Amino acid sequence: MMNIGYANGKYVQLDEPVIPIDERGHQFGDGVYEVIRVYKGKPFMLEEHLQRLIQSAKAIKLPIQQSVEDFKALILEAVQKSNELESAVYLQITRGAAVRQHLFPSAPVSITMTVRQVAGIDTEAREIGMKAIFHEDERWANCYIKSLNLLPNILAKQIAHDAGCYEAILVRDGFITEGTSSNVYMVKNGVVYTTPLSKQILSGITRMAVKEVTESLGVPFIEKKFTPDELLQADEVFITSTTSEILPIVNVDGKSIGDGNPGEWTMKAYRKFKEFILAD
Known part of the structure; x- marks a missing residue:
């Protein structure tokens, strides 16, 4: 190899x-x-x-x-x-x-x-869950283009890393857009919410898979804007990307999400996603 x-x-x-x-x-x-x-x-x-x-x-x-x-x-x-x-x-x-x-x-x-x-995310780290911070979305207006211009993403990611966190969740005009290299989701009362597609976010490939996984599990998948405060009140939070797959976020800005552990639905979705990979 x-x-x-x-x-x-x-x-x-x-x-x-x-x-x-x-x-x-x-x-x-x-x-x-x-x-x-x-x-x-x-x-x-x-x-x-x-x-x-x-x-x-x-x-x-x-x-x-x-x-x-x-x-x-x-x-x-x-x-x-x-x-x-x-x-x-x-x-x-x-x-x-x-x-x-x-x-x-x-x-x-x-x-x-x-x-x-690539080894992927360590199993133990996934089972513990990751931490994140909120950060102002300072990127350009056309984030739907997967361009090489990633300096704002890099700077925000480094700030998150320096704070002992895995990801920075970006906020624009009071609403969450996405992560520096991920899409962001919250689970509330059995419903999965994520930011609607627009020029301000990337249409994630793993996001497409998650939508299929969610629907296969009989869980509503709603595209809706939500605020940092709403995210902090969620039952579960997770992010997705090609390399991190479905990854639970258990703490944002020092505040626990739910009981501070990876959510039951998130981990169920991750297991279903792994089955989805084998079927592709």
Whole structure:
């Protein structure tokens, strides 16, 4: 098993220098990306990830010539070469390399990718639950685009880490949007609530799976704005992402959620999600 890299048609070592100094992803964050989880050698919800990638590219007028099928073939080839059964694929597309200027260059896009082994969240940590903080959402207006411009996310995530927390739950105009790298949910009186899709949040792929899991369990899944105070009064809180899957949050800003333990429904949903993975 090995971690591998790919850059514009060539497989490379991860420490091999391959990015030109005039690469626009490096200079401007002018690109988009996806992270795809691989379970037992099979990329999970690959079609959904790649459809989102194409939509993000269209939103920033990035002229990708490759089709979804082309990217599928590339990813499957890379996963096979790596022989990593439990891994994460990072696929990045930028506007390419050209002399630095703000206007779009006449240059081919740049495609890079890594396949790295991933262990996921520690079982004991998941059973204990994670802590989070609230943080002002200082990102741009188009968070539905999965762009490379993640500095506000990074800064908020670091503040959460420095406070001994796993995630920062972002708040804009008095309402929760999402986490720095996750979607946010609360469970109240047997109903799951999450922020409605808009330009202010990313349409999470795991969010799609959670909606299916929720409906399969006969639990209402409601898209509705909610405030930090409402979240603190929830019976359960959890977040989702490609790498953290369904992860219980038991404390926010030093205040316990429910009885301070992972919620019964959250853990039931997580077990159902694992079944969903095997069926994909």
